[in-house]
Amino acid sequence: EENKAEGDSGTVDVMAPCRQLLTELEQHEAAWPFQMPVNGRRFPTYHKVIVQPMDLHTVKERLESDRYKTRDDFCADVRLIFSNCDLFNEDDSPVGEAGHAMHTFFEERVTQLWGDT
Ligand SMILES: Cn1cc(C(=O)NCCN)ccc1=O
Numbered sequence: 001e002e003n004k005a006e007g008d009s010g011t012v013d014v015m016a017p018c019r020q021l022l023t024e025l026e027q028h029e030a031a032w033p034f035q036m037p038v039n040g041r042r043f044p045t046y047h048k049v050i051v052q053p054m055d056l057h058t059v060k061e062r063l064e065s066d067r068y069k070t071r072d073d074f075c076a077d078v079r080l081i082f083s084n085c086d087l088f089n090e091d092d093s094p095v096g097e098a099g100h101a102m103h104t105f106f107e108e109r110v111t112q113l114w115g116d117t
Pocket residue numbers: 032033034038043084085088089095
C-alpha cells in the first residue's frame with residue numbers, strides 16, 4: 001500500500017514532474033540519438049569509452065519501476081546521457097549538436113520546475 005505523506009489527504013506523487021519532463025525530452029526534435037541504447041555493433045568502440053551507457057528508454061523503465069527515489073536520482077541518469085554524448089561525439093557532429101540542444105533544454109526545464117541553479 002502506498003505510504004501516506006504527512007498531513008496530506010492523498011499521497012504526494014513527487015515523481016510526476018519527472019514523468020512530464022521525460023515526455024518532453026522524448027518528444028524533442030533533437031531526441032533521435034537518445035531514444036534507445038547506442039548500438040554496440042554499429043559503434044564497436046562505444047562500450048570501451050562509455051562505462052555507463054544511458055538513454056531515454058532506460059530512464060523511462062527505471063522511472064516506471066520506481067527505481068528513482070528522488071528527482072536528483074532521475075536528473076543524474078538524464079545528465080549521464082549528455083555527458084556520455086559529449087565524451088563520444090565531436091561538438092560539431094550531428095549527434096554532438098543534438099546532445100547540446102537537448103542538454104540546454106533539459107537544464108532550462110529543471111530550473112523552471114524546481115528553481116535549481
Ligand atoms: C548517443 N549516440 C547516438 C548515436 C546514434 O547514431 N544513434 C542512432 C539513432 N538511430 C551515435 C553516437 C551516440 O553517442
